Amino acid sequence: MNVGIRNREAHASILKMRIDRKKCCYCGGCVGACPLNALELWETELVVDEDKCTDCGICVKCCPVGAIEAD
Amino acid sequence: MKIKDNVDVLVVGAGPAGSIAARVLAENNVDVLVLDKKQEIGTPKRCAEGIHSNVLDTVGLKPDPLWVVNETLGAIIYSPSEKKVEINFNDVGIGGYILERKIFEKHLAIDAITSGARYAIKTMALGVIKENGKITGVKAEHMGEEIKIRSKIVIAADGVDSKIAKSAGLNTTNRLEDYESGFQYEMAGLKNINFKYLHLFFGSEVAPIGYVWIFPKIKNTANVGVGILSSRSTPEKNAKYYLDKFIEDHPDIFEDASPIEINAGGVPVSSSIDTFVMDGLMVVGDAAQIVNPLHGGGIRLAMNSAKIAAEVSVNALKENDFSSSRLYEYERIWEETDGVRVKKLLKVRAFLEKLNDKDFERLADILGAKDIINLSNANYKFLFRLLLTKAPKLLPLAKKFLV
Ligand SMILES: Cc1cc2nc3c(=O)[nH]c(=O)nc-3n(C[C@H](O)[C@H](O)[C@H](O)COP(=O)(O)OP(=O)(O)OC[C@H]3O[C@@H](n4cnc5c(N)ncnc54)[C@H](O)[C@@H]3O)c2cc1C
Ligand code: SF4
Numbered sequence A: 001m002n003v004g005i006r007n008r009e010a011h012a013s014i015l016k017m018r019i020d021r022k023k024c025c026y027c028g029g030c031v032g033a034c035p036l037n038a039l040e041l042w043e044t045e046l047v048v049d050e051d052k053c054t055d056c057g058i059c060v061k062c063c064p065v066g067a068i069e070a071d
Numbered sequence B: 001m002k003i004k005d006n007v008d009v010l011v012v013g014a015g016p017a018g019s020i021a022a023r024v025l026a027e028n029n030v031d032v033l034v035l036d037k038k039q040e041i042g043t044p045k046r047c048a049e050g051i052h053s054n055v056l057d058t059v060g061l062k063p064d065p066l067w068v069v070n071e072t073l074g075a076i077i078y079s080p081s082e083k084k085v086e087i088n089f090n091d092v093g094i095g096g097y098i099l100e101r102k103i104f105e106k107h108l109a110i111d112a113i114t115s116g117a118r119y120a121i122k123t124m125a126l127g128v129i130k131e132n133g134k135i136t137g138v139k140a141e142h143m144g145e146e147i148k149i150r151s152k153i154v155i156a157a158d159g160v161d162s163k164i165a166k167s168a169g170l171n172t173t174n175r176l177e178d179y180e181s182g183f184q185y186e187m188a189g190l191k192n193i194n195f196k197y198l199h200l201f202f203g204s205e206v207a208p209i210g211y212v213w214i215f216p217k218i219k220n221t222a223n224v225g226v227g228i229l230s231s232r233s234t235p236e237k238n239a240k241y242y243l244d245k246f247i248e249d250h251p252d253i254f255e256d257a258s259p260i261e262i263n264a265g266g267v268p269v270s271s272s273i274d275t276f277v278m279d280g281l282m283v284v285g286d287a288a289q290i291v292n293p294l295h296g297g298g299i300r301l302a303m304n305s306a307k308i309a310a311e312v313s314v315n316a317l318k319e320n321d322f323s324s325s326r327l328y329e330y331e332r333i334w335e336e337t338d339g340v341r342v343k344k345l346l347k348v349r350a351f352l353e354k355l356n357d358k359d360f361e362r363l364a365d366i367l368g369a370k371d372i373i374n375l376s377n378a379n380y381k382f383l384f385r386l387l388l389t390k391a392p393k394l395l396p397l398a399k400k401f402l403v
C-alpha cells in the first residue's frame, strides 16, 4: 500500500491537500472528479502530481471516506 | 508473456464495457488487445451488482449460476418516514439478477479470449500516442516496464477514472453536481429483510440527493451501500458517514451483521461527455460517463455502448477509415437509442432533486408500483395528470423540469 506525491523530490510540497493512506480505498472517485488530471490511481497507489494540482479541493469533497484533507 | 505492440484495435479497460467490445471485435476476426491495470480482472469491485434481466439480453448473454447469485422478485422503496412502496418485477415483465461481479467480469474476459481476443493485465495505460492529431496507440506500463502499443483504433473503456479520453484532449471533467460519491459494505449476518427484494431508502437525512440500498446476495449477505451527490458531501459528512449512520439506526437489520468487503467509488450521473470520438479513438461506458442518471446503474449502458462502438469499428476497419467522422456513427447510434432515454432521465433526476422530504412522502402516498417503473423508464407524461389532482403544489416544479 502506498500513496505518494509525484515530484516530491523536485518541489518542496506546498500543497494543502493531503491523502490519508490509511483511509483511502483506492476507488478512483477523486481521480474522476479532478479537473486537472492531477491524480493517478495505480492498483494500491494514489499519486498526486504537484505540478498539476491547484488545491481546488474538489477531490476533498467527493471522497466517500474523507481520505483527502485540506488545511 | 510478450505483449503485442501492434494491433487493429486496442481496448483500454477490462470492465464490462471493455470485455464486451473485445468479444464483439474478436467474433468479427478483428485483431484486438485489451489492457487492464488490475492484476486480477473484476477485483476490487465498485458495484452493488444489481441488474435487470434485460441487461443480459442486450449483449446476448444468458444468466449463468456461476455469476448470478440471486434472482430478485422486486424492489421495495422506503420514503423518509419508511413508508413502503412495493414493486413486483413480474407485473412489469422484467426480472432482477444480483451478480457476483468479480466472476461476471472474468467470464466476460474468458468469452472474449475464447473468441480470439488477447489480454494484458497489470498493464496501466498512461496516455494516448497522438500523431498529426490522430490517436495511433497508447503508452503503457507493464510491471515497471514502459511499452508503446500501436493501433488503428483505441477504445477507451477505462471507467470513471478514465485517463485515456482526457489524455487525448477530450473534456471529461465531472461536475460535483453530476457526480455521486458511493460507499458500500458487502455484509453478512443481516436479518429481518426480504432477501428476494432490492431495498431502496430515500430521505435528506438518509442520503442527500441519493439513496441507501440493500441488494441481497447469497444466504444472509447483501451489498449495503449509499450514494450521495458529491456537492453535498463534506469531509465529515461523507458517504461513509451516511452509511454508518443508517446501519446504526437499523439494529433490527444489522445488529448481528459484519462487513466482509468494503467498496467505494464515484458514479458520473451527467448525460455523458460532449463527444465520444476523435480520429482513431472511441470512448465507451463509464469513461464516457454513460450511466443511468436516475439510479446510477451503468452496466447495461456501458456494455451496450461498447457493443455499438465495436460494431462500428468492424466496418471502419473494412473501409480502412478511422477518422472521427467515420467513427461518429457510434455516437449517432447511441444518441438515437440509449441517449434519448438518458436525456429524459436527466430531467426526471432534475425534478426529483428539487423535492424535499415532505414532497417525497406525498409521492410515496400517490405513486403506485407501475408509476415508479414508468418514471424510471422516463415515461412521465402521466405525472402531470396525477399531480394536478393529488399534489397540485408540485405541478409547477414538474412543468419546469419535465416539459
Ligand atoms: C458503489 C457503486 C455501486 C454501483 N452499483 C451498480 C449496480 O448495482 N448496477 C449497475 O448496473 N451499475 C452499478 N454501478 C455502476 C457500474 O459499476 C459501472 O457503470 C460499470 O462498472 C461501468 O463499466 P465500465 O466497463 O465502463 O467501467 P469499469 O467497470 O470501471 O471498468 C474499467 C476498467 O478499466 C481499468 N482501467 C482504468 N484505467 C486504466 C488504465 N489507465 N489502464 C488500464 N486499465 C485501466 C480498470 O481497472 C477497470 O477494470 C455502481 C457503481 C458504484 C461506484
Ligand atoms: S476518492 Fe478517496 S478513497 Fe477513493 S481513491 Fe480517492 S482518496 Fe482514495
Ligand code: SF4
Binding pocket: A017, A033, A034, A035, A036, A037, A038, A039, A048, A052, A053, A054, A055, A056, A057, A058, A059, A060
Ligand atoms: S485539489 Fe483539485 S487539482 Fe488538486 S488533486 Fe484535488 S481535485 Fe485535483
